[in-house]
Each structure stands twice: as structure tokens, then as C-alpha cells.
Amino acid sequence: MSSSAGKVVNGGVSFWYADDGLPAPREPLPGDATADVVVVGGGYTGLWTAYYLKKADPSLRVTVLEQKFCGYGASGRNGGWLYNGIAGRDRYARLHGREAAVRLQRAMNDTVDEVVRVAAEEGIEADIHQGGVLEVAYTPAQLARLKAFHAHELSYEEKDRELYGAKETAERIRLADAVGSTWTPHGARLHPVKLVKGLAAAVEALGVTVHEQTPVTEIRPRQAVTPYGTVRAPYVLRCTEGFTANLKGQRRTWLPMNSSMIATEPLTDGQWAEIGWEGRETLGDMAHAYMYAQRTADGRIALGGRGVPYRFGSRTDNDGRTQQSTVDALYEILVRLFPSLTGVQVAHAWSGVLGVPRDWCATVTLDRSTGLGWAGGYVGSGVATTNLAARTLRDLVRQDSGEAGATGLTELPWVGHEVRKWEPEPFRWIGVHGMYATYRTADRRELSGHSAQSSRLARIADRVAGRH
Numbered sequence: 001m002s003s004s005a006g007k008v009v010n011g012g013v014s015f016w017y018a019d020d021g022l023p024a025p026r027e028p029l030p031g032d033a034t035a036d037v038v039v040v041g042g043g044y045t046g047l048w049t050a051y052y053l054k055k056a057d058p059s060l061r062v063t064v065l066e067q068k069f070c071g072y073g074a075s076g077r078n079g080g081w082l083y084n085g086i087a088g089r090d091r092y093a094r095l096h097g098r099e100a101a102v103r104l105q106r107a108m109n110d111t112v113d114e115v116v117r118v119a120a121e122e123g124i125e126a127d128i129h130q131g132g133v134l135e136v137a138y139t140p141a142q143l144a145r146l147k148a149f150h151a152h153e154l155s156y157e158e159k160d161r162e163l164y165g166a167k168e169t170a171e172r173i174r175l176a177d178a179v180g181s182t183w184t185p186h187g188a189r190l191h192p193v194k195l196v197k198g199l200a201a202a203v204e205a206l207g208v209t210v211h212e213q214t215p216v217t218e219i220r221p222r223q224a225v226t227p228y229g230t231v232r233a234p235y236v237l238r239c240t241e242g243f244t245a246n247l248k249g250q251r252r253t254w255l256p257m258n259s260s261m262i263a264t265e266p267l268t269d270g271q272w273a274e275i276g277w278e279g280r281e282t283l284g285d286m287a288h289a290y291m292y293a294q295r296t297a298d299g300r301i302a303l304g305g306r307g308v309p310y311r312f313g314s315r316t317d318n319d320g321r322t323q324q325s326t327v328d329a330l331y332e333i334l335v336r337l338f339p340s341l342t343g344v345q346v347a348h349a350w351s352g353v354l355g356v357p358r359d360w361c362a363t364v365t366l367d368r369s370t371g372l373g374w375a376g377g378y379v380g381s382g383v384a385t386t387n388l389a390a391r392t393l394r395d396l397v398r399q400d401s402g403e404a405g406a407t408g409l410t411e412l413p414w415v416g417h418e419v420r421k422w423e424p425e426p427f428r429w430i431g432v433h434g435m436y437a438t439y440r441t442a443d444r445r446e447l448s449g450h451s452a453q454s455s456r457l458a459r460i461a462d463r464v465a466g467r468h
Contacts, residue, residue, distance in 0.1 A: 008262075008349050011321035015263040015302065016193035017350035023197065025069045026212040030065040032229040035063040037208070037397060040224055042066030042218045044382060045375050047199040051118075054206040056394055059402065065224055067215035067243070071196035077320060077352030079261060079292045079304045081251075081282045082115055083133045083187035084108040086388075087379035088361025088414065089156070098415040104412050106155045111388045116188060117197075118387075124198030126190045133187035136169060138177040138337075144287035149286070150182040160185055163329040170411050173277045175337050176427035178383035188295045188467060189282050192383070210236035216240075218248040221370035238374035241382065242353030245270035249325055249373030253421060254257055254377055254456045256353035260322050262330045263296070265345040272299065288365045291333055300347070303334055321348035331449055356381045363417040364389050366396035373397070375417075393443045 007150055013022060016222075038047040042064050066072070086108045093101035112130075119126055128266045137146040151161045161184045164172070169181040204210055224236050240247065242256040264466035266338040269277075293303040314355075327349045334343045357363065357377035362385055373396065375389035377384075380440040391409055398404040409415075 005327070008327060008346050010327070010349050011319050012348075012350070013037040013072065013320045013351040014193070014352070015261070015397065016076060016191060017437065018348060019384050020193075023069050023071075026210050028213040028230065029065065029226055029228040033063065033231045034061075035231055035233040036061045037063070037235045037237065038224045038233040039232045039237045039239055040219060041073075041212065041213065041241070041243070041340075042075050042200065043239065043241060043337060044196065044386035045197070045241065045389055046237070047196065047203055048387050049239060049375070049393045049422035050203045050208045050210075051206065052201065052391050052394040054208055054396065055205065056398060058207065062203075063233070064208060064210045064211045065214045065216050065226060065231065067246075068211065069212045070200040071193055073240075074352050074354050074382060075196045075386075076193050077261070077350055078192050080127075080190045080192050080294050080296075080300060080339055080383070081133070081187065081292060081381075082112055082128070082383045082386065083186065084112055084158075085380065086362055086385055086414075087381055088359070088363075088417075091359060091361050092413040092417075099354045099460065100413040102156050103408070104414060105158065107160070107388055107409065109143055110317040111384045112186050112188060113321070114391075115384060115387050118132040119195065119198065122202045122327035124195060124202065126192075126194040126198060126269050128190045129280045129297075130185070130188040131186040132183055133284065134169075134172060134181050134183045134279075135284040135286060136173075136181040137177050137181060138175065140179070143180045146180055146182055146286045152231075153182070153184070153314065156299070158184060158186070172279055172281065173283065174275055175292045176339050177279070183281065185280050189280055190383070191297060212426060216247065219372065221271055221372060233371075234401070235373060236374070237378065237397075241376045243375065243376065243455070244355060254357055257282045257379075258353055259304055259352055259380060260326045260330065260349070260351040261302060261346045262327060262334070262343070262346045263302040264300045264302065264334070265347045266299040267301070267341075267344070271344075272343065275338055282419075292338075301334065301338075303330055305333060320352060322349045322351045326351070333393075339410040354382065357419045358417045358421065361417055361419060362389070362414055363419070364392045364396070364412075364415050366393065366400060368400050371400075393456045427439040 039050050046064055050064050053060055053062050087303045089101050116128055137143040153161050156214055164181045168180050214226050216224050216226050219236055219238055221231055224231045244250050244254045245256055277295050280295045285291045291305050293301055296302055331346055355376045357380050360379055362377045364375040371395055375393055378385045395407045395409045
């Protein structure tokens, strides 16, 4: 049970808005309008897409439509993990061959550096620290999975990844019962809202029109329909991730999976001395119900996990409010990993949704017959993947309009990938809740046991979910 029950700031979109408060929204769409490209969604995908299109061709008329304010969705609520993971890589290897998937992985490795480069170039101070990604194991079964994961990543030519035993892991961060870890340099910690605010300002400075408080209710060929008017453009790009189900006809396209986070009060110098974590790596584990964390620039631990994984009918949350049981569960993970923090106060709790395709594969597509494009389905690894998706959308639009030819990005295997829709209710609610209940049971069994074998329950859940 959290020692901070009743003292937590719950919701308010996310902790990342705590310092400056929620932004004053930009003006809504004043009426019918035209553009060369209309981008639906003012998160990372939409803003990066507008940024790269405008940089490539300053004469383009680009309009961004956002239902609340830029960064209201996952872009303002995530764990601040800028890293090289991409959803669906193994499936793309099976569909298109190992070399195609290796090219995708190389592009993701480069994307981490690209985000850091643009942030510096545009003067976006987003608390970026390139400490890499450390993923830890603290049971025999997790260690077996970690070693297999490490070898698998090396097979995608990630030659600079390192494997650590218990002693080397403790030299980086002192976690209870940690028996090993794997580290990649292709990762950074950042402040999600500082990045999204900086991006929004950068695109406006380039001449992009951004209308907030403007929900798009339907996307048609060459039209984005809102209550305030319709924007017509040769290209309409859907960049709505976990909120895609709100659009007409898209209820079962991507499932809005819930993820929840807590942020502690700032820790003392003594507490940090006991924990270590001087490298400020982003931190994950090898549990089936995954944990992710960062050491924030102001000296807190921000830690996340699934909580209530899905709301019936693909509904989304109310400004990030989180159930107390989820806050308590995340707090229990925190003090299990860091027993010395027992009694530390949780300052903030929040939730958000991420987009999950039925086959768990991120995709980028432009339908040349309709001018409709979309990118997303990042399954929680979107902080970096959004940037690669945006540059790919830029290249697809420029190729289609005759401004440029095919590029290395337009040839990547996730381009044009098609996936079936999710099952209707109540089957998807039953399936998703059953899957995560099974994962949590598998984790509990592994924590209490001594087997190096992963729980059979988790393997069954993977197969039912369609993750493998």
C-alpha cells in the first residue's frame, strides 16, 4: 500500500505539466480551409511530420488539427524513453527477410541521435541525457530471457550492446536482487512535455498553421472534418495513435492500451548515493508486465507500468486520472526494486493510452489513390519511432507528389504494412484483460520460484495476443 495515499496529485494530464501548468490552447479552426497537407493530431508524430515537411519545402501549406492541445495524448504523458526499440521488427524479419529488418533497426538507432540533433538545433531544452537503456533481471527466469534478448539484439547488428552480471549491474544501479542486465547506448532520458512544447513552437516558427481545441470527427479522402469546418488538402495524414478509435470508422483499428505512471518527490542526496544511477540510464526490466523508469532532471524517479490495461469500448481516460489500486501497485514495484525508498512520497500519478495494432506492429502508410496517410501503432515505444515515422511520411508525400524519388526510408519494411482489425466487444475487453492478468500471474510465479524457465502462462498469453 502506498504511504502517500491521499497526497498524490492524480491526473492533471501528467506530472510533466506540473512546473508550468497546462498550456493555453491555440485558436480552433475558424471555418472551412484548404492546405497542401493536413495533419490530424498534435502529438509527436503530427508535429515531427509537419516539421520535416516544412523543412523540405517551405512553400508547403501545412495545417495541424489537434482535439485538445499539442501534447495532450501520449506525447505529454510517456516515460521519457527516447530509445531504439520498434514494435514488430521480428514479424517484419519473417515477412521481408532479416536484412530488411536490420535496415529498420539501423534506422531506429540513428533516430535517437536525430532527435537529439534537432532538439539542439532548434534550441529545445528537453532535459535530454544520453545515458542509454539498461534492462535488468531479478529472477532466474528473467535472467534467461534477458540473455536471450541480448543475443537476439546482437543478431540485428547492435554490436555496441553490453551484457552485465550482478556486480556490474550494481555498479550502475543498486536494485534489490538484480542478477544481470543488458545495456545499449542507443537511448536517452528526456522530459516529454518540454520536447512537445518545443516542437510545437518550432513548427509554428516555420509557418505551419496549428489549430487546437479542434477535434477531427471523420477523415475522408482529401478532407478532415471537424465541428468548425472542413479542411481540404491533397494529403490528409492521420497521426492520432491511442485516440484513433475516436474517429468515425476507426473503432477497431488500433486498441487504446492504457499505461500508468507515478513520480516520487525529489530524492535526497543520501537516497541517490544509496541507489547509484549516476549514468541516468532509462531503466526497464524483463518482467512479462513490463516496468519502465527514469531518473528525472529534478531528482525524482518516474516509474510506469500497465495498471488497468484497457477500457471497454476503446474509451480513453479523463485527463489522466488513475485508480488508487494502480498507484499502489506501481509503488509496490518501486519499493521492491529500491527497498531503501520505503516510505518515500509519491507526488503525482497519471495515465495515458498508446496505440496497439492487432499484430503489434508499428506502421507507416500513404494510400496514393486517396491521399490518406497514417503512422502509428508504436505499442509504447513512440518517443523515437514517431520521428522515424514522420520522416518516412515526409518522403512518401514528396515521392507521391513528384517532388522526390524513393528513399531508403520509403523502402523500409514497415511501409504499407496492412493489419486486420481488433475483435468487436466484448471479446477485445475480455482478451486484453485476460492477457494482462495472465502476465501478472506469470510474474508472481517467477518471483516466488527458482526456475530459469519462463512461465508457460506467459507463452500462452503471447500466442493468444498475437504478439509472436
